[in-house]
Amino acid sequence: MIITDEIIDYVSSLARLDLSGEEKTKIKGEIEKIIDYMEVLNTLDTTGVEPMSHVLPVTNVFREDVVAPSVPREEILANAPEADQGAFRVPKTVE
Numbered sequence: 001m002i003i004t005d006e007i008i009d010y011v012s013s014l015a016r017l018d019l020s021g022e023e024k025t026k027i028k029g030e031i032e033k034i035i036d037y038m039e040v041l042n043t044l045d046t047t048g049v050e051p052m053s054h055v056l057p058v059t060n061v062f063r064e065d066v067v068a069p070s071v072p073r074e075e076i077l078a079n080a081p082e083a084d085q086g087a088f089r090v091p092k093t094v095e
Contacts, residue, residue: 003031 008028012019019027073086082089 001032001035003028003035 005024005028008019008024008031011031012024012027077083077086077088080088
C-alpha cells in the first residue's frame with residue numbers, strides 16, 4: 001500500500017496534529033514500514049489460532065450483589081459538624 005500525502009493529512013487531522021513537511025515525510029516512511037510488516041504477518045499460517053483480545057485470560061472479578069444492612073443515618077450524622085433534617089449541612093458554594 002502506498003501512503004499518500006492525503007492519507008497523512010487525513011490521519012494527522014484525526015489525531016489533531018499539525019505536522020510540518022519534514023515530520024510528514026518522516027511519518028510517511030514509518031507508516032509504510034508498519035504496513036510492510038503487516039504484510040509479512042499476513043503471510044503467517046494462523047489456522048487453529050483463536051482470536052483474542054488480551055494476551056492473558058481475563059475474567060470478571062465482580063463480587064456477588066448481596067443486600068446488606070447499611071449504617072444507620074443517625075450514626076453517620078453524629079460525625080457531621082452540622083446536620084439539618086437528616087442530611088449534612090454544608091456552606092453554600094454556588095450563587
